[in-house]
Every structure is written in structure tokens, then in C-alpha cells.
Amino acid sequence: MAIHHQPDPAARAAVASPRPSAAPPTSQTSRTPDPRALVDPVPEGPRPPALSPSRAADFKQCPLLYRYRAIDRFPETPTTAQVKGTVVHSALENLFDMPAHLRTPDSAEILVDAAWEAICQREPAMRALVPDDQVEPFLAEAHRLIDRYYEMENPTAFDAESCELRVEVDIADDVTLRGFVDRIDVAPTGEVRVVDYKTGRSPSELFEARALFQMKFYALAILRLRGVVPHRLQLMYLADGQQLRYTPERDELERFAGTLIAIWRAIREAGATGDFQPKRSRLCQWCDHKDKCPEFGGIIPEYPGWPGAPGDDTAADYLAS
Numbered sequence: 053m054a055i056h057h058q059p060d061p062a063a064r065a066a067v068a069s070p071r072p073s074a075a076p077p078t079s080q081t082s083r084t085p086d087p088r089a090l091v092d093p094v095p096e097g098p099r100p101p102a103l104s105p106s107r108a109a110d111f112k113q114c115p116l117l118y119r120y121r122a123i124d125r126f127p128e129t130p131t132t133a134q135v136k137g138t139v140v141h142s143a144l145e146n147l148f149d150m151p152a153h154l155r156t157p158d159s160a161e162i163l164v165d166a167a168w169e170a171i172c173q174r175e176p177a178m179r180a181l182v183p184d185d186q187v188e189p190f191l192a193e194a195h196r197l198i199d200r201y202y203e204m205e206n207p208t209a210f211d212a213e214s215c216e217l218r219v220e221v222d223i224a225d226d227v228t229l230r231g232f233v234d235r236i237d238v239a240p241t242g243e244v245r246v247v248d249y250k251t252g253r254s255p256s257e258l259f260e261a262r263a264l265f266q267m268k269f270y271a272l273a274i275l276r277l278r279g280v281v282p283h284r285l286q287l288m289y290l291a292d293g294q295q296l297r298y299t300p301e302r303d304e305l306e307r308f309a310g311t312l313i314a315i316w317r318a319i320r321e322a323g324a325t326g327d328f329q330p331k332r333s334r335l336c337q338w339c340d341h342k343d344k345c346p347e348f349g350g351i352i353p354e355y356p357g358w359p360g361a362p363g364d365d366t367a368a369d370y371l372a373s
């Protein structure tokens with residue numbers, strides 16, 4: 053495994069694949085792709101329990117936090133930074149829907165404003181987070197993030213194979229991984245690159261482990277879905293122009309599968325009894341549930357029982373990613 057944390061000018065010559073003709077690089081594998089390999093859009097009807105990167109990280113951080121988010125689903129107040137992240141993600145997704153030669157900075161600026169308008173119409177609660185006199189600086193900051201994106205790569209030079217792709221794969225009989233990948237690029241040589249945009253700054257040591265966990269999660273999902281180890285996983289931090297790049301190895305990912313299976317079984321065990329213990333850490337300062345946490349003098353509400361689909365990715369997951 054190699055992980056790099058630095059600007060990546062070489063990314064401008066990124067791996068490329070025309071979107072319409074892009075196909076999974078099956079030539080590199082003898083495996084038959086799982087027919088459930090790439091599930092997009094979200095299917096209707098009940099979804100089986102699954103593990104997402106956000107919820108797996110929650111359980112590792114604090115089992116009680118996992119319960120509150122995945123089982124009780126107590127609401128959390130989004131921050132303006134999260135709303136800004138949603139706007140920028142949406143703009144970048146829509147950017148790659150355009151023909152390559154039209155993916156200019158001017159187009160992206162228009163897409164930012166359009167994404168904000170769309171969110172305001174769809175989610176009035178998010179609109180309410182940004183006071184009228186703050187909309188202009190809010191959008192100016194979103195535009196700055198897009199400007200930084202253009203300093204990091206040139207989207208007119210390549211096509212994405214897919215954007216905002218929902219992935220779902222079984223890694224064991226009772227363990228399903230589910231998540232959303234911001235972007236997948238496939239080179240003419242078949243090399244796969246998985247890209248995740250972050251609208252914050254590159255992580256301190258405290259958060260780097262969480263970022264690495266997420267990257268391994270998606271690398272494993274791609275390995276199991278397509279039978280190939282992604283050539284690169286790349287987190288692009290638009291606030292400071294840094295990139296966290298990870299080159300996974302097959303053995304390492306197979307070992308990581310064992311870790312995820314163990315996490316899921318621990319979740320199911322806790323889910324059977326309702327015994328989700330609080331685990332205090334420096335990360336508690338960002339927890340929305342201190343009023344229900346014994347570590348902060350709160351009382352844990354009655355356990356509602358194991359739901360139909362704990363661990364599903366929700367809008368809150370998307371905002372948190």
C-alpha cells in the first residue's frame with residue numbers, strides 16, 4: 053500500500069475513457085462481474101441491511117453514535133459547510149454530464165448556482181441554514197472551491213466513466229457493502245481510478261485514518277465488483293488543493309474485508325441486544341447527541357430494536373461523506 057498526501061499535477065493527464073463506450077475492464081479478470089455490481093439508481097422497495105463507510109466508521113468511533121444514526125435515525129442539523137459540499141458535489145457531477153469541450157470554468161460556475169437553486173427548492177430546511185445576507189458569501193466560497201478544482205485537474209481532458217454511482221456488493225453471506233462513489237475513471241489501458249471530492253481541507257492526523265478507511269472500503273468494493281484492484285484512489289481536498297492518493301494492494305484489501313466482516317458482525321451482535329456502548333473521544337465535540345449520551349450526563353433512550361435496513365446510506369450519509 054502506498055499513500056501520498058500532496059498536490060498532484062500529474063492528475064491533469066488523468067486516465068481517460070469515453071463515457072458512452074466505457075466498459076468495466078473485464079479483460080483483466082477471469083471473474084464474471086456481479087450482476088448487482090453497480091446499482092444506480094437506487095432500486096425501489098426494502099433494501100437489505102448493509103454497511104456503508106460512514107456508518108462503519110461511526111461504529112468504530114462510538115457504537116452509541118452508530119445506534120443513534122443508523123438505528124434510531126435521530127435527526128442531525130446539517131452545517132452550512134455540509135450544504136456547501138452538497139452544492140459543489142452536485143455541480144461537479146453535472147459538469148461531467150456535459151460534453152468535454154463544454155466543461156469550462158464558466159459552465160461550472162453556472163452549475164454551482166443551479167445546484168444551489170435546486171437544493172433550495174428540494175430542501176427548504178437547507179435553504180434556511182443560509183440567511184439571506186449570507187447567500188452571496190456562501191456562493192462565493194462554493195465558486196472558490198470550484199476554482200481550486202480547476203487548479204487540480206482539467207475536466208475537459210478526459211471523460212468520467214461514472215459519477216455519483218451507487219455501489220453495492222456482498223463480501224460475505226451476511227455482509228453487504230453499500231455506498232456512493234463520487235467518480236470513477238477508466239483509462240484506455242483498463243486502469244481504474246476512484247475519485248472522491250472533499251470540500252474541506254486535507255485531514256489532520258486525527259482524521260487521516262478515517263479517510264484511509266473510506267478509500268479502502270471503496271477499493272474493496274471495486275475489487276469485488278469488477279475483479280480488479282483500482283490503480284488509484286484519490287481524495288481531492290478542494291479547500292486547500294491537496295490530494296490524498298492511495299494505491300491499494302490485493303492482499304491488503306482482502307485483509308480489510310476481514311476487518312469489515314468483523315465490524316458488521318459486532319454491529320449485528322450489538323443490534324441483537326441493544327448494547328451499543330458510548331466511547332468518548334476527541335471526536336465527541338462534533339457529536340449532535342451529547343444530550344442523550346451518558347458520557348455527558350444524558351440518558352440513553354429505550355432501544356427501538358433492529359430496524360429493517362440499518363446502515364443504509366441516507367441523505368445524512370451523503371452530507372457526511
Ligand code: SF4
Pocket residue numbers: 114116117330331332333335336339340341342345346347348
Ligand atoms: S458524545 Fe461521544 S460518546 Fe457520546 S454518543 Fe456522541 S460520540 Fe459517542
